[in-house]
Amino acid sequence: MATASDLVAPFLDALGQGFVLAAAPDGTPVLSTPCRFFTGDPVEIAWWEEAGALHLSDRGGLVQSLLLKGLDVLEPGPNRERLQGLLQTQGLRLHGGAIVASATRERLGSDIEGLMQALMDGQVAVRESAAAQVAGEPVIYNAVRRTLDASGARYREGMRITGHLGRRYTVDFELAFRTEDIIRAIMVVATDRTLEMAERWNFRFHDIRRARPALHRLFLVAEDATWSDDAHRTIVEACEQVIAPGEQDALSEYLRTARRIA
Amino acid sequence: MRYGLAAGPTKADADALVALPKFMKRMPRVRVVNGTRRLKSDYIYDSAGRQIGITIDAHCSDPPTPGETISAALIWRRKPIRRIDWKASETFADGHVVSGWHEHLWDERFEDRIGRAFEPPAHGWDHLEDMFVYVCQHWNITVLTKQDRPFRLVSNDGDSE
16 A cells, blocks of 8 residues: 555645644554644544545544534434434545545545535534524423323413523523522423433532422423433433422422412 | 533633542443444542542444544533543644644633643553543542452553553
8 A cells, every 4th residue: 555645745735734644553644634623623534445445534533523512423313313414415424433435546635625625514514503403392392291191280381391402591590599489390301412401401400409499390201212321321310309209299289289389 | 519500611620620539430331332432431429429520431433444543531511621632733722732642631711722742551552441441540530340449451461550
């Protein structure tokens, strides 16, 4: 196999300044580029030959940068599906945590440029689409209805249930502390961004419980969700903190009679 | 420990958390998910037994693509207050340039864009588990076995470190 310099040297001038050639610990040639992910890490491209074909990879840089920004694209879920869909449109594939592309010796320079551009586009597209997504309200309302119906509670439609992964968390949190007549709080973990939801709400309830021990809490989990081990563990612990022994009955009574439990 | 709306960690927070003697109750199992081997820590406690809300996340592809290296991060409040990685060339925000293995540190100004070179064990870390135990030791985290004995990294020739 040709050395890293042999293969890339003809293209370095065309690629421009700021490129550094090196070898990874396993000896694979690596090109460090001046492009950077959101994390500030440089985009690095590795290449190798396999069965007579040339391949490029980002050495796991894109997935790592998304993970560090709170987007878990390793676990099954909408974030990973979004990334895979985006990569497919650009002829790339996700191998574990690395983005892999095919290349040719003759067009290696432009293939590297193409992969760099795809990585830059990918991190922007995945982060923006994830930021714009909120926990689906129909899912949350259905889960609340199912639980209330199962406990025989009477309730009015249109009650306000919040808990998006955005600014409204803050509003709910402060309201629960400031407003004395709020005696009920509902925690919902829906199908999307499960671990993040569980962790944030768990923290929230932890503080509310200390400040307002009389606050009644209801914990709902969407049954049809696929839980990661981490999300499952967090939810189990949150349930233990939120629902004290006998509290579920008191809550059901309150929901049935609308009277505050002493 | 405050939860919720506090600002991000400061350098003092991060350094104090790393220096604090900590332990986890057992070695987490490696999970293989979507072609990636992943090791995420269980809860980590301080020496008084209080859960301190930090986690370690280490992963690599299975099998790794050529040129790919293992990376590990110590996460607190969703921020990587420490991170170990390999790069052909890494230029930190203060102008410091390192090649190869390095550790990202944390401060409130540059976040994790500062760092220093890092020396992996002499016998390398071919496996995710090796790296996990090594970085735990580096970050003052003892991994307890069922017998409450700390894990010790053992090299191939049987000598313990």
